[in-house]
Structures are given as C-alpha cells and as structure tokens.
Amino acid sequence: MSEGPRGVVIRPATCDDHDAIWTILEPVYRAGETYCIPTDITRDEALADWFAAPFSAFVAEVDGRVLGASHVGRNRPGPASHVANASFATHPDARGKGIAKAMVAHAKDWARDQGxxxxQFNFVVSTNADAVHSWEKAGFQIVGRLPGAFLHPSQGYVDALVMYQDLTA
Structure with missing residues (x-):
C-alpha cells in the first residue's frame, strides 16, 4: 500500500472492490470515448477483463472511498516482456484530487519494482485531452500516432496515440 498526494492511498484491488470498480468503469465504458471496450460490456465481462492476467489490479482510495482503479502488467510476452502497460479510470467525483497522478506514479513505481x-500506453485516444496532458506531465512522450484508429461516438474517426516512458532513467 502506498500513499500519494493529498491522502490518496493505492492498494491492491480485491473481490470486495468489484462494486466500486464497476461504478468507476461503467460510465467510462458506456460513453465509448476513451477505451476500446464495447459500450454494452457486462459488469462481469468488464471486471474479468480488468483483473485478467498478466495485469495486477489496484484501487485508489481517499478517506476509505474508492475513487480510482488501475491495472498494470506486461504489455507483450517474450522479447518485449520488459515493457509494462497500464490502464486507469477515475470516479467523476475524483476530478482534481490527484487520483490520476497518484495512480500513474504508483504504476511506474510498481513496474520498476517488478523489473x-x-x-507504454498502446492506444490513448487523442481527444482524451485530460489523459494526454496527465501522461505527458508524468513524463510520457507521444511516440506514435494512429490516424483515424478510434471511432469516437460524437467526433467520428479520431487518432490514437502511442505513449512511452523509459523507466530506467
């Protein structure tokens, strides 16, 4: 367990967190604006995906309330297994409370500790300006652009970004 900015506590997620995690993921997935997840995904499918190997799931709490969820793990197997990947989602009440900042810092530390x-973030939707800004602020660079790779529900085909950070520096 680690404590981030402004009392944000990051800890491993458990089955007891499923309801709280679904409360965070459901509106994000239903909106269809940021993740390559079917907007009609079921709760059980979403949670199975979030907790699936090779990822480790975590929650971010403030005053005992789960306000963020993340999962971190190997991006690809074999010769690329030294590169981690992660996903993050925050509760709408969590805006501006340092949740995303704490989760990405934790993910990077956890990844370093795991070797x-x-x-690498494989698919950051370019219209997700808050995420792009947050990840750049955390030291990630845009290293690739996939033109028209994401079908946004209101903006049509938009670019997806590949973002990367060396964790050895």
Missing amino acids: FRAM
Whole structure:
C-alpha cells in the first residue's frame, strides 16, 4: 500500500472492490470515448477483463472511498516482456484530487519494482485531452500516432496515440 498526494492511498484491488470498480468503469465504458471496450460490456465481462492476467489490479482510495482503479502488467510476452502497460479510470467525483497522478506514479513505481524497463500506453485516444496532458506531465512522450484508429461516438474517426516512458532513467 502506498500513499500519494493529498491522502490518496493505492492498494491492491480485491473481490470486495468489484462494486466500486464497476461504478468507476461503467460510465467510462458506456460513453465509448476513451477505451476500446464495447459500450454494452457486462459488469462481469468488464471486471474479468480488468483483473485478467498478466495485469495486477489496484484501487485508489481517499478517506476509505474508492475513487480510482488501475491495472498494470506486461504489455507483450517474450522479447518485449520488459515493457509494462497500464490502464486507469477515475470516479467523476475524483476530478482534481490527484487520483490520476497518484495512480500513474504508483504504476511506474510498481513496474520498476517488478523489473520493467519501460511503460507504454498502446492506444490513448487523442481527444482524451485530460489523459494526454496527465501522461505527458508524468513524463510520457507521444511516440506514435494512429490516424483515424478510434471511432469516437460524437467526433467520428479520431487518432490514437502511442505513449512511452523509459523507466530506467
């Protein structure tokens, strides 16, 4: 368990967190604006995906309330297994409370502790300006652009970004 900015506590997620995690993931997935997840995904499918190997799931709490969820793990197997990947989601009540900042800092520290040499976000929707800004602020660089790779529900085909950070520096 680690404590981030402004009392944000990051800890491993358990089955007891499923309801809280679904409360966070459901509106994000239903909106269809940021994740490559079917908007009609069921609760059980979403949680199975979030907790699936090779990822380790975590929650971010403030005053005992789960306000964020993350999962971190190997991006690809074999010769690329030294590069981590992660996903993050925050509760709408969590805006501006340092939740995303704490979760990404935790993910990078966790990945380093597990022996990962880098972290890559494979598919950051370019219209998700808050995420792009947060990840750049956390030291990630845009290393690739996939033109028109994401079908946004209101903006049509938009670019997806590949973001990367060396964790050995």
